[in-house]
Amino acid sequence: MKIDNLEYRKALGQFVTGVTIVTTCEIDGTPRGFTANSFTSVSLDPPLILICIGNFNESLELFKKTKHFAVNILNENQMDISNLFSSPTSKRFENTQWIKGDLGSPIIKGSLAWFECKNHDQIRSGDHIILIGNVKSFKKKSGRPLGYYSGNYISLNNEQSLVSAIEKNTKTILGLIIEKSNSILFYEDNKTNELFLPSIGSQGEPSNTSSLIKKFSGLGFKVKLDFVYSVYEDKNLNSVCIYYRCKDNAKPPKAYKYIKFEDIEWKKIKDKALIIMLKRYIEEASHGNFAIYMGDEKSGLTQTLK
């Protein structure tokens, strides 16, 4: 089989990982580090972990000769740090709170867990070096991790909202964000002119994905659910709202219309949480890097993922 690089990377992206910052310091104490998701545990006794560093990384030479390094597991609020440590800037530590570990490696404040290691072994493999560390100290905090899947950040908060909704027996609204050429599909109430996203469940009708697909197929949509884009609790609606990104190529039925991002009349949308979510969606669509959005009707805008 001829390996197509892009498809290969996409297939690897199907594996969900956490996100870490791997750190060490120069001989003069200058802190260095980069974002890595190739972290894994190798052995419990002795306690060994590994990360893989690409040949293309500027810090490779330093990590090859370092005697110690630390792996910091990021929590869901630390997406900015992940972005900072994966972009080409020398100002990574100036903009990050950190302390020195016992061996001297930077420990990123607020991390969900960190492991400080002595360099145990290094294996050159393909275009990466596998760096194996012997853990000398570690710490764990409670919280939720930042996840990474298919080139996007994800958060388990998503799942938590679902679980708490089921536990509380809260009403669930399932909705669709159907985007086509920088436009989003809305339903416009012909009496009030209020705009809504296509959804199901607000009147207490059964809301599960099959009833959602059935309803909109009945209206002539060819709905194909993509990712869950957003999960948030809306206390005003006493609901948990779950919005899917969705593909549809059919002509919209009456009362539904595609509105270009820049032409959306926000005052026609009465649901504040929806406005926040959609503005975020539009911003993310502009750079094509979607993060799952969550929270509640007030602070859901940026609670966890910038």
Ligand SMILES: Cc1cc2nc3c(=O)[nH]c(=O)nc-3n(C[C@H](O)[C@H](O)[C@H](O)COP(=O)(O)O)c2cc1C
């Ligand atoms: C989520 C994520 C995971 C990454 N994982 C790795 C990894 O495991 N190994 C690696 O070498 N680079 C990884 N990178 C890329 C590096 O973080 C990036 O190339 C960084 O700029 C390297 O820093 P440096 O050039 O200063 O060494 C990852 C980037 C992201 C956003």
